[in-house]
Amino acid sequence: MTTLPEWVTPNRAIIAILVLFLFVPLLVLLAPATTNIYEQMSWNRRKSFALCAFFVILIFILALLFEEVAPGARIIALPLAIIFATLGPLVGYYNSDKIILKMSAARPATREEHLFLQNTVEGLAIAAGIPTPKLYVIEDTAPNAFATGRNPEHGVIAVTTGLLQKLNRREIEGVLAHEMSHIKNYDTLLGSLAVVLVGVVALLSDWMLRNFWRTSRGRRRAGRSGGRGGQAQAIVLVLAIIMAILAPIIAQLLRLAVSRRRELLADAHGAFLTRYPDGLASALEKLDADTEPLEVANKSTAHLYIVNPLREHAGLLNNLFSTHPSTRERIAALRAM
Amino acid sequence: MGMIALIIFVVFVLYIVLAYNRLITLRNRIKNAWAQIDVQLKRRYDLIPNLVETVKGYAKHEREVFEKVTEARARAIGAASVKDQGQAENQLTGALKTLFAVAESYPELKANQNFMMLQEELAGTEGKIAYARQFYNDNVMQYNILREKFPTNIIAGMFNFVPQDMFEITVPAEREAVKVKFD
Numbered sequence: 220m221t222t223l224p225e226w227v228t229p230n231r232a233i234i235a236i237l238v239l240f241l242f243v244p245l246l247v248l249l250a251p252a253t254t255n256i257y258e259q260m261s262w263n264r265r266k267s268f269a270l271c272a273f274f275v276i277l278i279f280i281l282a283l284l285f286e287e288v289a290p291g292a293r294i295i296a297l298p299l300a301i302i303f304a305t306l307g308p309l310v311g312y313y314n315s316d317k318i319i320l321k322m323s324a325a326r327p328a329t330r331e332e333h334l335f336l337q338n339t340v341e342g343l344a345i346a347a348g349i350p351t352p353k354l355y356v357i358e359d360t361a362p363n364a365f366a367t368g369r370n371p372e373h374g375v376i377a378v379t380t381g382l383l384q385k386l387n388r389r390e391i392e393g394v395l396a397h398e399m400s401h402i403k404n405y406d407t408l409l410g411s412l413a414v415v416l417v418g419v420v421a422l423l424s425d426w427m428l429r430n431f432w433r434t435s436r437g438r439r440r441a442g443r444s445g446g447r448g449g450q451a452q453a454i455v456l457v458l459a460i461i462m463a464i465l466a467p468i469i470a471q472l473l474r475l476a477v478s479r480r481r482e483l484l485a486d487a488h489g490a491f492l493t494r495y496p497d498g499l500a501s502a503l504e505k506l507d508a509d510t511e512p513l514e515v516a517n518k519s520t521a522h523l524y525i526v527n528p529l530r531e532h533a534g535l536l537n538n539l540f541s542t543h544p545s546t547r548e549r550i551a552a553l554r555a556m
Numbered sequence: 557m558g559m560i561a562l563i564i565f566v567v568f569v570l571y572i573v574l575a576y577n578r579l580i581t582l583r584n585r586i587k588n589a590w591a592q593i594d595v596q597l598k599r600r601y602d603l604i605p606n607l608v609e610t611v612k613g614y615a616k617h618e619r620e621v622f623e624k625v626t627e628a629r630a631r632a633i634g635a636a637s638v639k640d641q642g643q644a645e646n647q648l649t650g651a652l653k654t655l656f657a658v659a660e661s662y663p664e665l666k667a668n669q670n671f672m673m674l675q676e677e678l679a680g681t682e683g684k685i686a687y688a689r690q691f692y693n694d695n696v697m698q699y700n701i702l703r704e705k706f707p708t709n710i711i712a713g714m715f716n717f718v719p720q721d722m723f724e725i726t727v728p729a730e731r732e733a734v735k736v737k738f739d
Contacts, residue, residue, distance in 0.1 A: 331673075334676045334680065335676060335680065337680075338676070338679075338680025338681070338684065339680070341684060342680070342683045342686075342687040345596075345684055345688050345691055346690055347691075348589075348691055494690070
């Protein structure tokens with residue numbers, strides 16, 4: 220029996236295996252979405268589960284990588300990873316809606332103040348056959364809207380005051396119908412989970428990277444005792460850093476792949492609910508023409524909104540990282556109905 | 557040989573059970589959707605006396621209009637068949653239109669908070685009635701398609717699943733009215 224090379228440690232072997240395992244949920248997540256609304260619901264639930272699995276594996280990989288950089292850190296890193304891996308999906312499932320509403324500075328809409336809004340949402344909920352979602356308002360002149368909630372029973376729709384001022388009733392109804400379909404399809408479950416889980420990964424990688432720089436600098440100073448072991452060590456360190464940089468990017472790309480197609484689907488189903496595609500189409504035209512960015516939105520919540528709230532300029536890179544299909548494309552699809 | 561026959565039989569029975577349950581689910585959904593329409597219609601009936609009272613406070617002399625609305629409401633509530641109710645509903649919608657047209661000539665009434673709220677609620681309720689009917693029709697269509705499709709049609713025939721009627725939607729004028737122009 221040949222002995223394994225010195226640099227193959229159990230820790231590194233486990234990391235390799237985990238990286239391989241990462242591909243299972245990744246494939247589920249990247250599988251193309253169906254165009255059938257009824258299949259879409261079970262797809263979203265499956266993808267949400269895959270996202271949680273992806274998150275858990277990624278957390279453990281990060282923890283083991285930490286051990287590579289700072290030997291002995293396992294004693295703290297592993298229990299921490301277990302806590303994160305358990306709490307992440309749980310908090311994501313039960314509290315993402317509250318976290319997102321808080322992040323967006325949304326307040327509950329009162330019936331007296333927004334009678335038309337409330338009545339329209341109630342009507343659309345009847346048309347969609349789901350419980351009436353709760354209504355929230357964001358004080359901001361940029362017109363936009365999003366939906367969240369883990370299932371239709373916990374659905375929430377938030378609209379900005381700018382949307383209420385700049386759009387007419389038919390257009391508002393179109394926007395609400397779009398959000399209603401997100402809730403009915405369970406798009407909101409996947410989208411909201413992504414906000415929390417991707418956020419945690421990004422935070423952790425950020426924190427790890429900062430630690431890496433510190434330890435690597437310290438080690439370089441401590442001794443230049445070269446040799447093969449030292450070289451392998453350096454390679455692993457570089458890989459760990461690359462992984463820490465890549466993790467949030469992978470997570471980000473994932474979220475985009477997941478969210479772009481469903482905008483088109485929600486448009487189509489929203490139009491089916493109101494039986495008036497032109498309402499949503501002209502709403503999108505107005506939203507597209509408005510160039511004011513939404514203050515309370517950021518990279519982690521951008522994919523939830525009906526149109527990209529960050530108002531980035533179009534370009535190759537932005538196209539690749541865009542959370543939304545081009546609005547012109549969506550309008551054309553609606554006008555053709 | 558006997559084993560294969562048994563398996564085929566079990567699959568066959570299982571299929572019948574599943575198809576039967578699916579039909580039952582859809583039929584109950586239709587019933588529920590119908591009840592939804594009634595809930596919204598009742599809400600509309602409940603709003604009308606309030607509205608009439610509010611308008612009366614400002615436009616005492618329009619007795620004729622009030623009577624028409626009240627009468628149409630009573631007829632709609634008392635309607636025995638779906639067809640009668642549909643007719644009475646149309647009459648009521650017409651009467652309410654006259655009421656709102658009358659209200660136009662009373663600026664003080666138009667500015668009244670209570671009146672504005674009732675008008676909004678009524679419009680909202682009418683929207684909900686339309687959506688409830690649409691939901692009902694969607695469900696009826698799903699049910700009817702399944703009922704007529706082969707081979708579910710055999711099971712539907714065996715257990716006497718009758719076809720359900722769609723609700724004839726008289727297209728509300730507002731559906732066509734608003735057309736935003738862009739140049």
